[in-house]
Amino acid sequence: MKNLKWFVLAAVCILFAVSWFAKASGGDGVDNSVLDAFLVTLAAFLTLAIMSFLYQDNPYYKFAEHLFVGVSAAYWMCLGFWSTVVGNLFPRISEGLSNFFLVPYQPGPLNFFFAIPIILGILLLMRLSPKGGWLSRWPLAFIVGTTAGLNFVRYLRSDFVKQISSTFVPLVVDWQGFGHFFSNISLTAGGPLVMMLTNLVIFIGVFCGIVYFFFSKEHTGVFGKASRVGIWILMITFGASFGYTVMGRISLLVGRLTFLFTDWLGIIG
Helix, strand or coil: CHHHHHHHHHHHHHHHHHHHHHHHCCCCCCCCCHHHHHHHHHHHHHHHHHHHHHCCCCHHHHHHHHHHHHHHHHHHHHHHHHHHHHHHHHHHHCHHHHHHCCCCCCCCCCCHHHHHHHHHHHHHHHHHCCCCHHHHHHHHHHHHHHHHHHHHHHHHHHHHHHHHHHCCCCCCCCCCCHHHHHHCCCCCCCCHHHHHHHHHHHHHHHHHHHHHCCCCCCCCHHHHHHHHHHHHHHHHHHHHHHHHHHHHHHHHHHHHHHHHHHHHCCCCC
16 A cells, blocks of 8 residues: 555656646647746646545645645735735834835824734734743734624624615506506516516515514414415525535636646647
8 A cells, every 4th residue: 555655656746747848848739938837737736636635535635735725824924914014014113114125104103003913913923832822812812803893893784784775675666557557568677567576576585584483473374374485485595595606616616627628738729
């Protein structure tokens, strides 16, 4: 079993070298530089390493997974340092640091509130210390609490108040009498008939959904039928949301397959 692992590793290295040489020499009909050929081959093999998890967990998948997490963490750390510390903090506290990092200095009265994020950031790094790790709980609690408070207001407006206000729709749209209605029937999306049917579905869906979650009365008779309609509305909604998520993941898969067959193998286009 151990020899098989080394054999597979050697085969992967040989295939990588052959692919790199073929891409660099224009074997696929496209002349690439040595660096571009290496990057394309590396991206292709990392993609295949991630997809190998469909067979079973293996060292190649773990390597690609850890590499992705590490590179992502390093990228966001550098982005945060240059955009927040260098771009926002240093220009306000020190002209020397601004000149050193080549960012415009913003003179003004020294604001002692800038010391708060500096102290919290230093305390957060204490997580790396075995004895001082407990100090990192204070800035972490501040970050979690602040983020939760800000997102609570945002989600309260978007997911609660906005959705409730969107259910207050008129059941009769642009009503000018039966004669005008029947003489101007249109199946377009903006027509009165379609708008009325849409608003009616919204009204029935919201009402029956609320009835389903009303447990103070036994779900029998008309009340039970409305509850059953509410279940159908909920299942259709969850199914549509799940389908939308799956389609998003499939689009990512299509993008990677397009990269493999186009940029790497050169089979398509």
